[in-house]
Every structure is written in C-alpha cells, then in structure tokens.
Amino acid sequence: GDALVKLCSGMIEAGKAYITTNKHFVTGVRDLSQQCKKDEMISILFDQAQRSVRQQLHNFVKDDVRKFKETKKQFDKVREDMEISLVKNAQAPRHKPHEVEEATGTLTITRKCFRHLALDYVLQINVLQAKKKFEILDAMLSFMHAQYTFFQQGYSLLHELDPYMKKLATELDQLVIDSAVEKREMEHKHAMIQQRSFCLQDFSYDDSKVEFNVDAPNGVVMEGYLFKRASNAFKTWNRRWFSIQNSQLVYQKKLKDVLTVVVEDLRLCTVKPCEDIERRFCFEVVSPTKSCMLQADSEKLRQAWIQAVQASIASAYRESPDSYYIERLDRTASPSTSSIDSATDSRERSVKGESILQRVQSIPGNDQCCDCGQPDPRWASINLGILLCIECSGIHRSLGVHCSKVRSLTLDSWEPELLKLMCELGNSTMNQIYEAQCEELGLKKPTSGSSRQDKEAWIKVKYVEKKFLKKLPNGETLPENERKPRRWCVKKCQRNNSTTKAPTARRKYRHEAGNASPAMLSSGGNPLLPMQSMESSGEAEIEQEASDLEDLRELHPGLLMYKAAQARNLPLMAEALANGAEINWVNDEDENKTPLIQAVMGGSLIACEFLLQNGADVNQRDSRGRAPLHHATYLGHTGQVCLFLKRGANQHAVDGDGQDPLSIAVQAANADIVTLLRLARMNEEMREAEGPFGQPGDATYLDIFREFSYMASNNPEKLKRRSLHFSHSCT
Structure with a gap:
C-alpha cells in the first residue's frame, strides 16, 4: 500500500510539472497566434483525475492500515508476555508450592489476554483483506473514469480547432507557392546580373x-x-x-x-x-x-x-x-578640469543656475551675444570673459580651447573666482578691444538672424586673425581707452557698482622681501596684505608712484601684460593678450618673473584666474626658483594658494633657499595655508596609493577647498581675521 501511494504521489508531481510546462507552451502559442483559449480546462481535468486516486488510497493507508498496525503491535506485546510467563512457569521449583501457584496464575491470565487479542488481530486481518479488494478497485475505477473524461474533453477541444487547422493548411499551401515565385524572381535577377559580366570588385561598396x-x-x-x-x-x-x-x-x-x-x-x-x-x-x-x-x-x-x-x-x-x-x-554637461562642484553648499546654491545668469548678464553688454547680438545669451567664453548665444558658442568651441573655452551659465558648475572674473570683463569691454576697427574697415557685424556661415567667418576673423584690432605705431595695438594719453596709468578700471575705496597702497613689493623671515611675511607684517583684501572686495583703486608711469607706446605687449597683472587691470591684461602678449613672458630685468607671479605680488586672485584660464604655467619659476605657489605662500595669500593647488601646482618644488611651500607656511605660522597644503599633499598621496583608476579626490579635501574658494572670493576679510587671530594666539 505504501509503495503504491508513493508511486501515485510521484505520478501526481510529474503531472503537475507537465501541467506547468503545458501552460507555458500554450501561453507561448497564444502570444503567437491568439487562438488557444481553453487550455485551463485541460489542467483542471487532469488534476481532478490524479486526486481521485491519490485521496482514496491515502485514506485507506492512513486510516484502515494504521488501525491494523496498532492492533498488531498490541498482539506482539501480549505474545511476548505470554512467552515470558511460560518460561517462569516451567522454571518454578516443585518444593516451593507458592511460587508454582503464582507462576501458574500468571500464565493463565496472560494466556486468556493473548487469546482475546489474537482473536481481534485475526478479525482486523480479515476486515483489511476484504476492504482492500473493493477500496483499491473502486479507486482505480474512479481513476479510469477520470481519464476517460479527460481524454474525451481533450478530443472535444481539439475537434473545435479542426476548421482553423484546415484554414492554416490552405494558407500554408499559398505560402509555399509565393515562396517558389519569389525564388524564381531572385534567380532571374541573379542571372541578369551575371550576364552583365560584373567582375568581383564591382560587387564592392560604391562609396x-x-x-x-x-x-x-x-x-x-x-x-x-x-x-x-x-x-x-x-x-x-x-x-x-x-x-x-x-x-x-x-x-x-x-x-x-x-x-x-x-x-x-x-x-x-x-x-x-x-x-x-x-x-x-x-x-x-x-x-x-x-x-x-x-x-x-x-x-x-x-x-x-x-x-x-x-x-x-x-x-x-x-x-x-x-x-x-x-x-x-542637464546630466551630461561637465565643468572644466579646474571645477569643484559646490552644489551641496547651500550658500553656493544661491549663485548657481539663474542667479549666475542674472549676475553675469548684468555686466554692460552682456544682455546680448557678444558676436551676433542675440538676446539672453546663456553661454560664456571663460578665458575671453564674454557671453555668447548657443550657436556662436558652438563656433567658439570649434576654434579650440587654446582660443576660446566655452561653458554654460546654467548647466555647468562655476567656481567663485571664475564668476568674479566674468564680472570683471564683459562683452562691452572685450568688443572695444576685438572690434576697435570694425566700423572703420566698413565690415558689417552679423546679427542673430545671420547664417551660421556668416557668423563663423566673422568670429574667425575677429578672434583668430584679429583683423579688427587697433594697431600701434610699432606694430602693436593701442588700447582704445589709452590712445590719447602718452603716459601709462595702472589705475584699476572700476565697475559702476563700486562704492568703497580702500586706502591707497603705495608700497611696492621689494625684491628682498623673499629673503625676509617667514614671520615678517605672516599676516601681521606683510605689506601686501591690504592689497589682497582690496582686490578681493573688488572695490579699490591701486595707484603707483609717478616713477612707475611709462610711455605706453614704448611698452612691449609682454611687459604691458606684466605690469597690468600686478596692477590688477583686467581690461588692460586682455588688451595685451589680444595684441600678442606671451602669457608666460619672462622679465629678465626682474629675476625672470612672469605675469602670473606679478599677479600674486599684486595680491589679485582674479588676475591669477585670468592668466590661468588663458594658459599660464602655474609651475613656472623665477631666477630664485620660486613658482607662484612659493610667492603666494610667502605673502600669505590664502586664496591664491587654494587656487594654485586646484590648478595642479607642484608643492614639492624647492626654491633657491631650500624651502618648499609647506615649510614656508609652517615657519610663517599661517594655519590656513598649512591646512591647505597638507590636505592637498594627503589627497595626492591617496590618489597615488589607489593607482591610475582611483577616485578623483577625497570628499573632505574637496569640501574644505570649496570653503576656502568661497571665502577668498566673497568674504576675504574672514581669511584676514583668521590669520590675525592665529598670529595673536601664537604670540
């Protein structure tokens, strides 16, 4: 009985697997043809047929056979008891009547119990044998009826498909005919091509x-x-x-x-x-x-x-x-390599997106494209400091990054110093330089409705060939606003929103300052620190001694860039660059210093940003072996140190005095610069340890640099207070 139940259960499990597979097959057929509709009935009938056998046999085995097994256990136990009683009765000694009597009594009682249970056991055997004959037969007969019903209904279902199968057969015949016709047509075309005597190479792709x-x-x-x-x-x-x-x-x-x-x-x-x-x-x-x-x-x-x-x-x-x-x-726009995204900072969120657009568009001339005049320009050339429409920005991008670096005002991240640089220049200022002779030459500037070809031709003539520049007598360009005066004044161009004027700084950077002790060059004794604060506020004027005034017509463009960088005159720097000034020009009369080093000495973060955006070498050193990072560290210009480190300055370089920037900052007790240098060095070591496929930077490092960048550009007085506070605490 157990073996039969197990076999039946196995058959049912196999049937279930068959039903499941059959359902999947029929579902696939339905998806293909939408013709099968009654497959569920088949699975139900099959399941009922299997259950009719399994359930009846299960009841027979679990109920009737179980009772029989329990009776057999009791019978076996009493039989063992009787055998024990027989042994004890046989072993009773004859000279001990009481033991003989006890053994005989026990045997009599046990024998009576055994006979009663033997009678019940025989009855259970006879009942089970009789029941087995008709219970199993009834179950199998029920199974046969279920199978009969199953196959009969299956035949009925398939019989309903007979018209559809005949229809498919007819369509199949037509498909065979159509395929034969198509094959003949293809063979005919193939023969025609061969008749034209095409060589093998004639079958190659005709480009x-x-x-x-x-x-x-x-x-x-x-x-x-x-x-x-x-x-x-x-x-x-x-x-x-x-x-x-x-x-x-x-x-x-x-x-x-x-x-x-x-x-x-x-x-x-x-x-x-x-x-x-x-x-x-x-x-x-x-x-x-x-x-x-x-x-x-x-x-x-x-x-x-x-x-x-x-x-x-x-x-x-x-x-x-x-x-x-x-x-x-929105998801693909990426900033330049110098960008550090500051979207997580709530303060910098306020100057992103539309606020950045509004801020830069408020500069004179920036309400329309610099090259075609289309309103509401949303793209910028960050090294030229101009705003462009989307079409002109595409043309600028085709010129190459050495000529124009294009960035979106709404899609890209903007560092604070770059945003301030854009506000220092603008379309009006740059067009006075690059379109100075446009009207004199009788050339018509394209409009927003002009073709792309016209705009492209204009932009190339304007920025690459530079045909509209005003030529100087010596072959160079005379700045538009300096054509009448003969003397060059380094007075900084002021914006209309200037409201505060700092005290005039008349002390020049002394060449021996580099030899002074680092303590003297800390924030307490640095003569140029007021210039840094004035530059950062963006509202000051810087005037030089009369001896510093030179005839502009005699200046070399490189020297013009050199002096304008120290004076923080951004329009004049752009003028010099347009007239061919070498961005890394070396002044051999002043310890081989470059315009970038002069911008450091002048304390101008924005002048440094302008030079770097136009390709200045952040690691070019003077004759004392000092790179811009060395000078910025000596002078305590925290914002410039942060900027140079972001742009890849080498802080391991040693100057002529054997000092690297970190040792200079430590001796000067400048906590902020020491922090920046150590963080940058730690981040560099982490990247080297991670290998070429490591992460681009540690989150803490980026967060702190964002903090310093924001502070240097928007709240420089905080950096000054921090340095002074640290200096006083040390003393």
Missing part, C-alpha cells in the same frame, strides 16, 4: 554614392560601419555600426544591441580629419567630455561622415530650442 539626409523621415541622417578606437590602454580598434540620429552620434555592436551614445548632442562637439596617426581615413569627434577617434573605409566615406556631422550640427541649431537643449544636456 561614390554615399549620401546623408538631415531631413530623413526616420531621423537617421547617415549610418554605416566605422572602426572605433577604444579608450582603454591598448587603443584597440573595433568595427561598429554607427549612425547619426536625433542630433546624436550612436553605435551598436550588433543589429539588435542597445544603442551606445558617443555624443549626447552634436551641438556640443566638433569634427575634424586626423592625419597624425598611422591608420588612414581617420577623423575625430571631440565633445566637452571626451574624444572619439573613428576610421572610415575610404577617403570619400570619411568626408561624407565629416560633412554629415557638420550638417547635423547646423540642423540641430536650427530646429531645437535652447530650453529643449538644456533639458536634455
């Missing part, structure tokens, strides 16, 4: 007919295979299926693979042929975040792809509004 369509109905401007150079260390080349669609450059490995986006928005990129690598037919697509090297199969294909990308850029500018563009690129 002379490659075309692109920016107005394609399916949105795909151009597609085809290109080799793509991987960004890994091995620079392997892989063949991928590329396409230009929805103002994006995408590719996929196989036809059904998910698209991989190379360029999120083509308006943010530029494309150019690449001839300086070994492989032929290469071109490069450069976006703000990455560069992608691609290879076509022929020169014609390469030109076609380049033209397709350029046409897509122009088309995207015409069709997509700025709001849509900003919404799409």
Whole structure:
C-alpha cells in the first residue's frame, strides 16, 4: 500500500510539472497566434483525475492500515508476555508450592489476554483483506473514469480547432507557392546580373554614392560601419555600426544591441580629419567630455561622415530650442578640469543656475551675444570673459580651447573666482578691444538672424586673425581707452557698482622681501596684505608712484601684460593678450618673473584666474626658483594658494633657499595655508596609493577647498581675521 501511494504521489508531481510546462507552451502559442483559449480546462481535468486516486488510497493507508498496525503491535506485546510467563512457569521449583501457584496464575491470565487479542488481530486481518479488494478497485475505477473524461474533453477541444487547422493548411499551401515565385524572381535577377559580366570588385561598396539626409523621415541622417578606437590602454580598434540620429552620434555592436551614445548632442562637439596617426581615413569627434577617434573605409566615406556631422550640427541649431537643449544636456554637461562642484553648499546654491545668469548678464553688454547680438545669451567664453548665444558658442568651441573655452551659465558648475572674473570683463569691454576697427574697415557685424556661415567667418576673423584690432605705431595695438594719453596709468578700471575705496597702497613689493623671515611675511607684517583684501572686495583703486608711469607706446605687449597683472587691470591684461602678449613672458630685468607671479605680488586672485584660464604655467619659476605657489605662500595669500593647488601646482618644488611651500607656511605660522597644503599633499598621496583608476579626490579635501574658494572670493576679510587671530594666539 505504501509503495503504491508513493508511486501515485510521484505520478501526481510529474503531472503537475507537465501541467506547468503545458501552460507555458500554450501561453507561448497564444502570444503567437491568439487562438488557444481553453487550455485551463485541460489542467483542471487532469488534476481532478490524479486526486481521485491519490485521496482514496491515502485514506485507506492512513486510516484502515494504521488501525491494523496498532492492533498488531498490541498482539506482539501480549505474545511476548505470554512467552515470558511460560518460561517462569516451567522454571518454578516443585518444593516451593507458592511460587508454582503464582507462576501458574500468571500464565493463565496472560494466556486468556493473548487469546482475546489474537482473536481481534485475526478479525482486523480479515476486515483489511476484504476492504482492500473493493477500496483499491473502486479507486482505480474512479481513476479510469477520470481519464476517460479527460481524454474525451481533450478530443472535444481539439475537434473545435479542426476548421482553423484546415484554414492554416490552405494558407500554408499559398505560402509555399509565393515562396517558389519569389525564388524564381531572385534567380532571374541573379542571372541578369551575371550576364552583365560584373567582375568581383564591382560587387564592392560604391562609396561614390554615399549620401546623408538631415531631413530623413526616420531621423537617421547617415549610418554605416566605422572602426572605433577604444579608450582603454591598448587603443584597440573595433568595427561598429554607427549612425547619426536625433542630433546624436550612436553605435551598436550588433543589429539588435542597445544603442551606445558617443555624443549626447552634436551641438556640443566638433569634427575634424586626423592625419597624425598611422591608420588612414581617420577623423575625430571631440565633445566637452571626451574624444572619439573613428576610421572610415575610404577617403570619400570619411568626408561624407565629416560633412554629415557638420550638417547635423547646423540642423540641430536650427530646429531645437535652447530650453529643449538644456533639458536634455542637464546630466551630461561637465565643468572644466579646474571645477569643484559646490552644489551641496547651500550658500553656493544661491549663485548657481539663474542667479549666475542674472549676475553675469548684468555686466554692460552682456544682455546680448557678444558676436551676433542675440538676446539672453546663456553661454560664456571663460578665458575671453564674454557671453555668447548657443550657436556662436558652438563656433567658439570649434576654434579650440587654446582660443576660446566655452561653458554654460546654467548647466555647468562655476567656481567663485571664475564668476568674479566674468564680472570683471564683459562683452562691452572685450568688443572695444576685438572690434576697435570694425566700423572703420566698413565690415558689417552679423546679427542673430545671420547664417551660421556668416557668423563663423566673422568670429574667425575677429578672434583668430584679429583683423579688427587697433594697431600701434610699432606694430602693436593701442588700447582704445589709452590712445590719447602718452603716459601709462595702472589705475584699476572700476565697475559702476563700486562704492568703497580702500586706502591707497603705495608700497611696492621689494625684491628682498623673499629673503625676509617667514614671520615678517605672516599676516601681521606683510605689506601686501591690504592689497589682497582690496582686490578681493573688488572695490579699490591701486595707484603707483609717478616713477612707475611709462610711455605706453614704448611698452612691449609682454611687459604691458606684466605690469597690468600686478596692477590688477583686467581690461588692460586682455588688451595685451589680444595684441600678442606671451602669457608666460619672462622679465629678465626682474629675476625672470612672469605675469602670473606679478599677479600674486599684486595680491589679485582674479588676475591669477585670468592668466590661468588663458594658459599660464602655474609651475613656472623665477631666477630664485620660486613658482607662484612659493610667492603666494610667502605673502600669505590664502586664496591664491587654494587656487594654485586646484590648478595642479607642484608643492614639492624647492626654491633657491631650500624651502618648499609647506615649510614656508609652517615657519610663517599661517594655519590656513598649512591646512591647505597638507590636505592637498594627503589627497595626492591617496590618489597615488589607489593607482591610475582611483577616485578623483577625497570628499573632505574637496569640501574644505570649496570653503576656502568661497571665502577668498566673497568674504576675504574672514581669511584676514583668521590669520590675525592665529598670529595673536601664537604670540
């Protein structure tokens, strides 16, 4: 009975598995044809058929057989007791009548109990044998009826499908006929092609007919295979299926693979042929975040792809509004390498987004694009200090970062010092420099409605060829606001919002200051510290002695940049740069100092930012072996130290006196600068320990640098108070 129940249970479990698999199969058929509708009935009938057998046999085994087993146990126990009584009765000694009597009595009682239980046991056996015959037979008969019902209903269900099966057979016959016709047509075309005597090479891809369509109905401007150079260390080349669609450059490995986006928005990129690598037919697509090297199969294909990308850029500018563009690129816009995102700081949140836009647009001339006059410009060239519309920003980006660095006023992160730099210059100031002779030459400036080609031609002539600059008698340019005076005044250009005037600083930085003790150069004895506070407030004037005034016409552009950097005259620095001043010009008459070092001595954080944005070398040293970081540390200019460290200054360099910046700051007891230098060194060691694939920086390091950047640009008096407080506490 147990074996039969187990076999039946196994059959039922297998049946359940069959039902489940059958359901999945029928579901798949239904999804394909939507024809099967009654599969649930089959599983129900099958389940009922199995249960009719299992349940009846289960009751028989668990109830009847269990009672029989219990009776058998009692019978076996009494039998053992009787055998023990027989042994004791046989062993009773005859000379002990009381033991003989006790043993005989026990045997009599045990024998009576055994006979009664034996009678019950025999009865249970007979009942079970009789019940077994009809219970099992009844269960099997019930199972046969269930099976009969199951297959009968299955036949009925399949019989209903007979018309549909006949219909499918008819359609199948038609498909066979259509396939045969199509096969004959293809064979006929194949024979015609062979009759034209085409050679093997004639079957190769004809790239002379490659075309692109920016107005394609399916949105795909151009597609085809290109080799793509991987960004890994091995620079392997892989063949991928590329396409230009929805103002994006995408590719996929196989036809059904998910698209991989190379360029999120083509308006943010530029494309150019690449001839300086070994492989032929290469071109490069450069976006703000990455560069992608691609290879076509022929020169014609390469030109076609380049033209397709350029046409897509122009088309995207015409069709997509700025709001849509900003919404799409919100997650892809990235700041320059010097940016430290400060979105987590609630104070800096107030100067992001629209507030940054409003603040920079309030500068004279910044309410419209610097190059075409379109209102509400939202893009900036951070090294030129101008605002641009989205189309002109794309053209500026194509000039290269050595000429113009483009950033969004609404999408990118803005450091406080860079924001102040933008507010120091502006479209009006820069156009006085770069468009000084525009009207005299009779050239018409493009408008917002002009074509992209006209704008591009104007921008290249203006910023690359610099044809509108006012030429000096010696071949250099005379600044617009300095053409009449013969003497050069380093008086700082003031903004209209200036309200406070600090005391005039007449002390010049002495060359021997570098030899003074670090304690003298701490905040208590530093003669240039007032200049730092004046610069940071943005409201002061700095005037030099009369002996410092030189004839502007005699100044070399490099020397003009050099002196303007110390005087914190940003417009004059931009003027000198436009006239060809070397950004890292060395003054061999003043210990080989550079304009960046002069900006440090002048105490100007913003002048340093302007020079760095235009390519100044943050590690270039003078004849004393001192880089800008050394000078800023000697002078106690915390904001400049923070800026130089963010821009990659080498703090391990030792000057001519054997001092590195950290030892200088420790001796000067400048707690803030010591903190910055040690944090930067710790962060550098952490990155080296993590290897080339480590994280870009420790969160604590970035947070503290954000704090100092914000303080140096917006609350410099706090840095001054901190230094003074630390100095007094030390004394």
